[in-house]
Amino acid sequence: MYEPNLNEKILSIVSGLNSGGPSLGKTSALRNVDWRAIITAIQKTGMSGYFSALFFQTKADSEIPVKVVDTLRMAARRVAAHNVFYESRCAGILQGLSAAGVENIILKGLSYMEDIYGDTSSRTMSDIDLLIHPDDRIKALEYLLAEGYTNYVIPSFQGGQDDFTNLTDLIGEAHFMKKSGALTINIDLHWRLRAHYPMNNYLALDGFPWWENTGTVLIGGVTARRLSPEMQFIHLALHFALHHQYTGLRWFIELALFLKRYGNDLDWEFIYKTAASPDGRKLQGVCLRLVADYMGDSWPGAANWRRFLHDSTMLPGEYRFYKSCLMREERSRLASYICMPLCPATLAGRLRMISHFLFDSQGVILWRESGVRIPKWLQPVYNIYIIGSQLLRGRRA
Numbered sequence: 001m002y003e004p005n006l007n008e009k010i011l012s013i014v015s016g017l018n019s020g021g022p023s024l025g026k027t028s029a030l031r032n033v034d035w036r037a038i039i040t041a042i043q044k045t046g047m048s049g050y051f052s053a054l055f056f057q058t059k060a061d062s063e064i065p066v067k068v069v070d071t072l073r074m075a076a077r078r079v080a081a082h083n084v085f086y087e088s089r090c091a092g093i094l095q096g097l098s099a100a101g102v103e104n105i106i107l108k109g110l111s112y113m114e115d116i117y118g119d120t121s122s123r124t125m126s127d128i129d130l131l132i133h134p135d136d137r138i139k140a141l142e143y144l145l146a147e148g149y150t151n152y153v154i155p156s157f158q159g160g161q162d163d164f165t166n167l168t169d170l171i172g173e174a175h176f177m178k179k180s181g182a183l184t185i186n187i188d189l190h191w192r193l194r195a196h197y198p199m200n201n202y203l204a205l206d207g208f209p210w211w212e213n214t215g216t217v218l219i220g221g222v223t224a225r226r227l228s229p230e231m232q233f234i235h236l237a238l239h240f241a242l243h244h245q246y247t248g249l250r251w252f253i254e255l256a257l258f259l260k261r262y263g264n265d266l267d268w269e270f271i272y273k274t275a276a277s278p279d280g281r282k283l284q285g286v287c288l289r290l291v292a293d294y295m296g297d298s299w300p301g302a303a304n305w306r307r308f309l310h311d312s313t314m315l316p317g318e319y320r321f322y323k324s325c326l327m328r329e330e331r332s333r334l335a336s337y338i339c340m341p342l343c344p345a346t347l348a349g350r351l352r353m354i355s356h357f358l359f360d361s362q363g364v365i366l367w368r369e370s371g372v373r374i375p376k377w378l379q380p381v382y383n384i385y386i387i388g389s390q391l392l393r394g395r396r397a
Contacts, residue, residue: 263301
């Protein structure tokens, strides 16, 4: 007999309790549930606030063991306190950057949290993502350093500080952090919106009209600029597909709930045209199809996957592989590497991606110190060796 894994069961609960129907979907979703395992998994996603509110609003908490409900409520209160801290710090940063003459757009997180969930305490804030103009990068760096933030260097990075600075130039972003008591504030500063390596310029995301399509939102009493709903959908979908390789319940549920809130009102013709290439449309189409499969084809906007995702863009078994990524509890290095050459919508595009993996010297800075010189004829062997080393380290971790 088929037994769904934890992620699949959590998604069936989200779908059933959001169906609007009083009984059948809700009853089947709550049947034969290992609540201890489910709540532990929910806490790992950082979405205790959302699920606590969802169970209460749908009266599902009456069918859940009292101890489990109490555990979830306590976790939800911790998320709420954490997010109050983040919201106040975010408001201060927005004011400080504006005073420094740095125009910015807040991405993800608080930008649409209240619209999607109904409040700003539903999921844990892990960082503050801001998009700035490339010419404002130095002013933003000076402001953050003056405020006590430090530039974060990835522990696994093999090069030195200069190499890391070169890397941030390549990927168009930098991460800053600052301790405040027992908590840490994390800021991701983007001056380019790039696809996950090795797709940096493959989708030409910097050419999308991010700055031309924005609105505003109040964050901690401060007016912040955010993406329009259409651009927000594009950003959420491509972020989930490219940066998370379809893994991570938090990102997928947030994308689904965004569609529930805005799916019927989005300008899908604008989204289709803005996606620009068959590759970008394919990635968004996969996300939409996943929402349709797990939330229901009638979920607002989900049925649009048929326009974005054509059979000719998928290899046999490719979509099943993406579904298996969604069912993973943690990201897999191997799955991430497999996703990258699968991203393009054509065979020629996939071959170019593999060639990029093997022969593009610019990408080697991601793996080694810039002072190391690899003979061109040895580069494919070296790159395969580095990837293999990372896969082995991932298995041993």
